[in-house]
Amino acid sequence: MTQLLSIKGLHKSYGKTEVLKGVDCDMQQGDVVCIIGSSGSGKTTMLRCINMLEDFDAGTIELDGQTIGYETRGGQRHRRNEREIAQQRALTGMVFQQFNLFPHMTALDNVTLGLVKVKKMERAAAVELAEHWLDRVGLLARKGHYPGQLSGGQQQRVAIARAIAMTPKLMLFDEVTSALDPELVNEVLQVIKDLAREGMTMLLVTHEMRFAYEVATRVIFMNGGRIGEEGDPKKMFHSPTTERLGEFLKSSGFS
């Protein structure tokens, strides 16, 4: 097992509100870590710091041997320039709650854009790779469709293909089924399960307790900007050691 991600003492405030109050987290290659917790506990913010969609105030994030977002020069902490940050972002792939596909591009072009512009692949090779991943999420037949012509579940599967085609070291999933109609949730979760089974390293913020229970190698329970409890989902869900997690699981309908 190789260490892939190491977060130490992560702090983040919005104005006077401290959202992350010192979070530590390590991930090995192949880990599937689910972050659970009530809204406002800092789950999504933690995820967004890893690819610098949010700046953070203190602490370090080390991913695949690189210190993300900031560097220390002469004892001072400096934000890396935009070009470096853009390159570091390619280490991770992110899937969003609202899909965020590019509406003016076909499913295929949504996937090839990053391959051609960031990975500098030849168009033909990019198309081949994009078609491979669209096939994997079961949407090769829809490659010429625009996002507006696809259902929410299909859009989210294209978004997964777009992220994973970039061959990231770590996949970040931010409540990816929360905006979907209930009958579309499973087709998306199935795609994620398949990726997990193949050894993709992923960090997921989710409200799907059943999914976390079945798929996660480790669960992190966030509580008030700190890690409240973490460990094996089977143990944690059946015998939570903190009262707060017990309450949360009960209110989430997991028993």
Place this chain on the structure above:
Amino acid sequence: MNQSFLDVLWLARMQILQGLGMTLLISALAIVVGTFVGVFVGLALTYGATPLRWLARIYTDFIRGTPVLVLILASYYILGTVGVHLDAFQAGVLALAVFCSSHIGEIVRGALQTIHRGQTEAAKAIGLTFSQTFLYVLMPQAARQAMPSWVNTAAEIVKASTLLSVIGVAELLLTNQQIIARTFMSLPFYFSCGFLYFLINFGIERFGKYVERRLAISTN
């Protein structure tokens, strides 16, 4: 004085065509340069760091609050006093381009602000730089939003180009006024002149509709 309007029109055809050509050239230059600069003004208004954003804000508000005629007179007469000597044509194009850029800047800002934040985030997440994000993700969506207002502004520029007659640029209106001064046929020449302006703006509108269709996003 027994000549009919059509006879006079035929005799003056080259002069009118030259005036029309001048109007087209001035308008096209002002719209192209104004749009190009306006996109950057819009970017500065939307994403610029504080000093740049304020600079762009002052620029657009100041220019938009000034009558075009004043801009034209200023670039023709005032720039000369500080050592920048432009002929009437150059001064006119400059004034109209500046006027155009301030309007396009506001239009671009408005269009960019309607695009959901998630679009920029998704583009960043796959590792695109800001300029790539703008070029491939934001601009195509903003262009579609901005097209109807862009057509309005372009038509305004064509109409505002008539004001260059004041500093002696032989554009379409001044040409017609010269013919009228010679022939006293004011009504038919003003009418035909107006018709030509209508044709130009009709052409711009059709072009705008065409681009809008090309950029249309399929939803079914």
